[in-house]
Amino acid sequence: MEATKVSKIVKRAGVAQGTFYLYFPSKNSVITALAQEMLESVLVAVRMETEGLQTFEDVDSKGISAACYQMGEYRDVFAILNNGGGVVEDPLECNSLQTRS
Template identity: 35%
Template sequence: MNSKQEEKYRRIIEASIEIIAAKGLDKTSISDIVKRAGIAQGTFYLYFSSKNALIPAIAEHLLQQLFDKITERTRVSGSFWNTLQSVIDVTFEVTEAYKEVLILCYSGLAFYHSFEKWESIYLPYYEWFEFELKKAIEKGEVIKDIPTETNIRMIVNVIEQAAEGLYFSNDKERKYSTEQIKKDVYVFIKRALT
């Protein structure tokens, strides 16, 4: 795609996220999306065949936002443990901000697409985090001889499950604060790696 096409694609995705978050997928029309994006309806169909076809692109966009925020915060983190804390904080922030859209993405990708699509979306994030873990092993911050690839997937899953459990739940009488849950996740992962 050239830069003009990329801009239109981005506007469609961002408009879709805003409208779907507010109205839900069923009540969102393509007309709503194109109006918010400031494009012609025919332009939408150059990029997507339907509303449902947006779901993987939305998921990829949200994960890219998560990854961008994490890498920005960890640019000068100093240690793996500061990086881990940033990953936890940003994951909780993004999950809270986009919980309705994330629920839609999970259900939509599970229904319309294979698990391999999730893996391809997550691959750059996993690779970056694995590189960070390998650096931590070299520095002696983390125990040696751990399988980094599988451990990174487990670490990401633990963090996401904790955030989703907190924000996707309808439990208004939470026993623990957000900060306590984030602290518990951090301590759990740190104990597993040291």
């Protein structure tokens, strides 16, 4: 992502560069938005799958399965997010991303 230019992103997305900047102030903000979308999607899937379950074992099993399936839906961006999108030096900094519940 570090070497990727906004012009390349907008060309691939099929939008104007000005449109990009209406929604994202920088390339790094795209990474944050992708992470937020993925995390929220995973949390919704886990909540739906575990709603009403009574035992820890059931919640654990169903929750992990739902999370893994949902992350698979984001397979193309998961690798980028997993290493900080190439925008942080320490991949552990990505752990600071949190969702608003």
